[in-house]
Amino acid sequence: MTGKEETLDPKDWEGLRRLTHRIIDDAIDYTRDVRDRPLWQEMPRDVRDSFAAPLPQEPTALEDVYGMLSTNMMPYPMGNIHPRFWMWYMGSSNFTGAIGDFLAAVQGSNLGGGNHSAGLIDQQVVDWCKQMLGFPETASGTLVSGGSMANIIGLTVARNQMAGIDVREDGVAGIEKPLRFYGSDQLHACHQKALELLGLGKASLCKVPSLPDCTMDLAALQAAITRDRAAGLKPVCVIATAGTVNTGAIDDLMAIEAICRAEEMWFHVDGCIGALIAIAPENKARVAGIEKADSVALDPHKWLHAPFEVGCALIRDRGAHRRTFATTSEYLESTERGIASAHWLHDYGVQTSRGFRALKVWMALQEHGVQKFGRLIDQNIRQARYLTERINQEPALELTFPTSINIVCFRYCTDIASESDSKRVNTEIMLRMQETGVAAVSDTTVHGRHCLRVAINNHRTVEADLDVLVSEVVRLGKLMQEIPAN
Numbered sequence: 314m315t316g317k318e319e320t321l322d323p324k325d326w327e328g329l330r331r332l333t334h335r336i337i338d339d340a341i342d343y344t345r346d347v348r349d350r351p352l353w354q355e356m357p358r359d360v361r362d363s364f365a366a367p368l369p370q371e372p373t374a375l376e377d378v379y380g381m382l383s384t385n386m387m388p389y390p391m392g393n394i395h396p397r398f399w400m401w402y403m404g405s406s407n408f409t410g411a412i413g414d415f416l417a418a419v420q421g422s423n424l425g426g427g428n429h430s431a432g433l434i435d436q437q438v439v440d441w442c443k444q445m446l447g448f449p450e451t452a453s454g455t456l457v458s459g460g461s462m463a464n465i466i467g468l469t470v471a472r473n474q475m476a477g478i479d480v481r482e483d484g485v486a487g488i489e490k491p492l493r494f495y496g497s498d499q500l501h502a503c504h505q506k507a508l509e510l511l512g513l514g515k516a517s518l519c520k521v522p523s524l525p526d527c528t529m530d531l532a533a534l535q536a537a538i539t540r541d542r543a544a545g546l547k548p549v550c551v552i553a554t555a556g557t558v559n560t561g562a563i564d565d566l567m568a569i570e571a572i573c574r575a576e577e578m579w580f581h582v583d584g585c586i587g588a589l590i591a592i593a594p595e596n597k598a599r600v601a602g603i604e605k606a607d608s609v610a611l612d613p614h615k616w617l618h619a620p621f622e623v624g625c626a627l628i629r630d631r632g633a634h635r636r637t638f639a640t641t642s643e644y645l646e647s648t649e650r651g652i653a654s655a656h657w658l659h660d661y662g663v664q665t666s667r668g669f670r671a672l673k674v675w676m677a678l679q680e681h682g683v684q685k686f687g688r689l690i691d692q693n694i695r696q697a698r699y700l701t702e703r704i705n706q707e708p709a710l711e712l713t714f715p716t717s718i719n720i721v722c723f724r725y726c727t728d729i730a731s732e733s734d735s736k737r738v739n740t741e742i743m744l745r746m747q748e749t750g751v752a753a754v755s756d757t758t759v760h761g762r763h764c765l766r767v768a769i770n771n772h773r774t775v776e777a778d779l780d781v782l783v784s785e786v787v788r789l790g791k792l793m794q795e796i797p798a799n
Contacts (some may be wrong), residue, residue, distance in 0.1 A: 317677060332375060332376055346706075353395075353748075361379070368726075399752070399754040400754055402770050403770065404619065405772055406621075410620045413675065413676040417668070423666055424658055432658060436673050441683075442613070445683065446592065446604055452629050453661060454626060457626060459612060460501070460610050463624040464583055465507045466626035466662055467626075468552075469629065470580055473636070474630070475547075477547075489547075490546060491547065492517055493541050494549065495562065496552035499559055504583070505517060515676075522531050523760075527562035527759065528561055528562045528563065548576060551580060552581050555582050556588075559587070582609045583779065586612040590718065593690035593694070597687075607630065613625060615770055638662055638663065639657075640660070686735065693771070694719050696769050696779060697769050699776055700716075700778060702722050707783060714762075720766060722766050723765055727790075736763040738793045739790075742789040767782070
């Protein structure tokens with residue numbers, strides 16, 4: 314052998330210890346003081362330029378690397394751990410979960426499978442998700458990157474189970490009749506993407522009209538199924554939504570389950586927003602029926618507030634789940650003893666290499682207990698009702714859709730009646746609140762009406778934060794109306 318052998322381990326372990334202690338101290342302060350900082354701020358040009366630097370060829374001291382991040386990264390977050398971030402539905406993280414991610418990275422296990430502690434923790438978290446939703450012990454599940462992938466897992470199993478052929482052997486070209494999936498017109502866009510990826514095409518998704526409360530019109534669903542059967546198509550799956558992304562509306566899960574059983578169809582629930590209401594004592598009845606689903610997608614990085622990223626797909630039929638994804642490779646043969654003596658977790662999804670996503674969820678649930686997370690969900694729903702009452706009491710504001718769970722849709726009422734002027738004013742209100750770092754909400758258009766959208770999925774939010782939001786929207790709305798349109 315020629316040349317000196319190298320490693321990535323530090324030469325000075327004690328120096329690393331001191332720097333790591335400093336980083337942890339800074340991280341605790343950063344989290345503790347989050348309310349005292351702007352939620353978001355635009356990056357100066359020199360900060361942006363720093364991320365366009367060329368590939369480093371020579372080493373830089375780790376302390377200097379951390380210094381660069383302290384200056385150029387930490388002050389410029391998306392903002393979702395801030396108590397007034399309600400823009401997108403993504404949870405607000407927790408420090409214990411961050412420690413879990415750190416320990417998972419230090420241990421460095423690949424969760425593709427194998428006989429080791431991380432694999433058991435992964436499966437325990439899946440089992441806990443089953444318990445939270447009332448799924449049977451015999452069901453299976455897998456941790457994935459988030460809701461989009463969890464829905465893809467569920468719909469892939471549905472396709473393979475309902476196609477009437479061996480899709481893995483013959484491919485989608487062998488399917489005799491075109492398959493049809495059904496979901497409301499409020500369905501998340503990931504479902505269209507999933508069906509495109511599954512080779513079924515956008516045309517395989519039937520968008521069922523929603524009612525004024527944004528839930529699926531079940532009469533229209535039944536009519537669509539009947540019509541498609543008569544046209545020679547094969548209805549195979551209804552995608553119910555437990556919390557739509559626009560307004561938080563929850564489809565009638567019990568009624569949709571009954572339709573699926575009568576029509577011999579797969580019952581999938583997109584529960585990425587609302588599935589975990591099942592653990593909330595004051596509101597769990599809202600998702601009654603989710604425990605009867607054939608598959609469910611949920612997101613621990615939302616109402617369990619795990620740091621990004623972790624989603625979960627649950628499948629009632631373990632055999633169907635495994636048949637959809639399992640492969641036998643000569644380089645991954647099981648053994649009676651040793652590291653390869655446990656089953657392969659990658660047999661339940663598309664990733665052979667899988668990160669240790671479970672630990673951050675496991676640690677937070679151990680620390681706080683599931684009941685506290687249930688109370689926090691109820692708290693967010695109460696806060697949405699509080700905000701709704703504040704909006705209804707304010708003449709300058711208009712509630713645009715009924716508040717179902719924790720998403721509130723409203724807008725500032727302009728003196729000018731046109732929809733375009735209303736959109737201009739409300740969009741500018743939204744942007745100015747973001748740019749000043751006061752609060753972050755999003756906007757959307759539902760049933761042709763543009764509105765601001767407040768998704769209260771934040772364990773740090775208090776009612777006083779919602780008072781700030783109302784006051785700021787009214788203040789900016791009055792200001793915007795004084796500024797003429799371009």
